[in-house]
Amino acid sequence: MKRIKSEKVNGSKRIAIIQSAYVPWRGFFDMIANCDEYVILDGAQFVKRHWHNRNVVKSRQGPIWLTIPVKSKSRFFQPIDTVTVATPNWADKHWETIFSNYSRAPNFKHYSSWLHGLYRKAGHCELLSDINEFFIREISGLLGIPTHITRDSDYQPTGQKSDRLIDICLKAGATHYLSGPSASSYLEEDKFAHNGIDVEWMNYQGYPPYNQLWGEFVPNVSIIDLLLNVGNTKPSVWRRKDVE
Numbered sequence: 001m002k003r004i005k006s007e008k009v010n011g012s013k014r015i016a017i018i019q020s021a022y023v024p025w026r027g028f029f030d031m032i033a034n035c036d037e038y039v040i041l042d043g044a045q046f047v048k049r050h051w052h053n054r055n056v057v058k059s060r061q062g063p064i065w066l067t068i069p070v071k072s073k074s075r076f077f078q079p080i081d082t083v084t085v086a087t088p089n090w091a092d093k094h095w096e097t098i099f100s101n102y103s104r105a106p107n108f109k110h111y112s113s114w115l116h117g118l119y120r121k122a123g124h125c126e127l128l129s130d131i132n133e134f135f136i137r138e139i140s141g142l143l144g145i146p147t148h149i150t151r152d153s154d155y156q157p158t159g160q161k162s163d164r165l166i167d168i169c170l171k172a173g174a175t176h177y178l179s180g181p182s183a184s185s186y187l188e189e190d191k192f193a194h195n196g197i198d199v200e201w202m203n204y205q206g207y208p209p210y211n212q213l214w215g216e217f218v219p220n221v222s223i224i225d226l227l228l229n230v231g232n233t234k235p236s237v238w239r240r241k242d243v244e
Contacts, residue, residue, distance in 0.1 A: 014176035017041050020132035021051040023222045026238035027204045037148045042081035042129040055222040058214045059101045066094050081129040091123030105228040162188040
């Protein structure tokens with residue numbers, strides 16, 4: 001299994017094609033930052049109890065979920081980009097939870113107006129995919145990530161599973177496809193190679209701990225936790241120094 005190098009591939013184009021997540025963890029943004037283009041795969045099926053509409057932050061009582069209520073009853077197999085919000089005041093509730101548990105964080109005052117503004121804007125969105133893309137774009141900008149962000153619908157892909165990903169890669173002019181490690185059991189690397197596309201694998205091991213509020217360190221929480229506790233001036237905390 002070929003592992004990604006920390007620098008971009010010279011004279012080529014590397015892309016990642018993954019589903020959006022709600023205020024995702026630092027590894028998500030590290031993956032985006034290692035690419036020239038990130039394609040949001042929200043034409044894929046929405047899965048309950050996944051990261052699409054929820055993520056974890058820390059509280060006085062320990063890790064808790066921030067969940068966007070969505071309409072899913074009797075909507076079997078609906079794509080992520082058609083999922084609608086069920087409760088209009090979700091953003092206010094999420095901000096109240098963040099304020100209650102992070103107001104003592106070292107960088108809360110620095111980011112509170114910016115983050116509160118994001119929640120006010122996101123609260124007007126009806127589609128989950130729009131909310132996720134909005135947060136991902138804004139946080140990527142804050143972290144200084146220049147990666148071009150598109151959606152799978154921009155390429156009108158055909159085929160299923162690996163064939164669909166390959167179709168997007170070819171239409172996007174990609175020479176390298178960066179995948180998360182969980183896909184290693186089913187991704188058909190030989191098909192990518194047949195189409196002149198190198199498959200590379202993101203390694204999420206080795207992110208350093210950082211100072212958090214409320215007890216022992218919890219590694220895989222939302223990027224919000226890192227920003228409010230550490231800030232955006234230390235990329236070594238969310239970018240791996242040595243990637244296999």
